[in-house]
Amino acid sequence: MKISLARRMVAEFFGTAFLVAAVIGSGIMADRLSGANVGLALLENTIATGAALVALIVTFGPISGAHLNPVVTVMDGFERGLPWGETPFYIAGQILGGITVRLRRRVPRTSDGKQKAVLSGNCLAATFATCWCSTY
DSSP, X not given: OOOOHHHHHHHHHHHHHHHHHHHHHHHHHXXXXXXXXXXXXXXHHHXXXXXXXXXXXXXXXXXXXXXXXXXXXXXXXXTTSSOTTTHHXXXXXXXXXXXXXXXXXXXXXXXXXXXXXXXXXXXXXXXXXXXXXXXX
């Protein structure tokens, strides 16, 4: 049974969102746990990100192939594993998933816990960098 394109796109959205959240979270965790030891921070970040990536591939792989990265999706299109007509939908889901997490992470809060409507100017650039480089 073939899974619908909408479900595969949603799987790519959530898979990429969870991956970006794992990359950001593991970086914060590594920075706080390692003190000033940069080598240890890189090791902690790598292990946590790798473990999250394996879990996401196992979870979303049967649904959408768990590309989680536009470059992987385009290369799968070149290799004829994914029809070119579906490639833009996968990429849209991935980019929107990454942007959603980055926007959520960058929205400051007021003292009473309400969100401010101010976003950092580098948010979109950081999102693309994180999305495109997170699986390499």
